[in-house]
Structure formats: C-alpha cells, structure tokens
Amino acid sequence: MLTFDPDGLSCAQLDGDACVVCHKRWPRPRVRVGRFPDDAPVMACADCADALIPAPMATVVAFPSR
Template sequence: MSAAQREGDACVVCQKRWPRPRVRVGRFPNDMAALACADCAEALVPAPLATVVAFPSR
C-alpha cells in the first residue's frame, strides 16, 4: 500500500487521487481511516438483504 493510500490521499482499492476519497471503508492498526472513492466503496459495501414480501392470501 502506498503512502498516499495510508494517509487518505488516494483510494485504498484503485489508488485514484481525484476526486479525493471520502468514504470510510475500514481502519488501519494505527486508528487512521481507510478511505475509498465512491465507485470502489459501492463495490465494497455489502448489498442490503432483499425484502421478503408475502403473497396476498385469497
């Protein structure tokens, strides 16, 4: 991992620097936040569980 990624100046996944990553996706052992760009963060965040809808009874 590069110094820019560790310092929050680049995405921890794709290393993109602009726009500056703003989504917190984790934490480093020294308590600094691991930041990702919006595109990578969307892929890292688990999708919400589907809502189960019952069929109407007759």
C-alpha cells in the same frame, strides 16, 4: 467494518489521499470503507466503495398474500 492490512500500501493511501483500491487521487476519496489496525480510517473513491461495501438488507419484508 472491514480492517485493512497497511503493508504494501502507498503513503498516499495510508493518509487517505488516494483510494485504497485503485490509487485514484482526484477527486479525493471521500467514502470510509474500513479501518487500519490502529483505527485510522481507510478511504476509497465512490466507484470502489460500491464494490467493497455490501448493500444494506431491506428492513421491510413483504409477506405473500393468501
């Protein structure tokens, strides 16, 4: 989980009403991408969340056949 520094963010971003990256307010950010030092959630829009959250690694690994 990423920890974000709240300095320099707007009130809307701090409250989760605007994306932490692009400031977009509509539609309201729905993806939790991290937290602030006080454990408050950090929200982002779907587009920015894709860039912030790494894709999960595959749990199934194919072994080469002989």
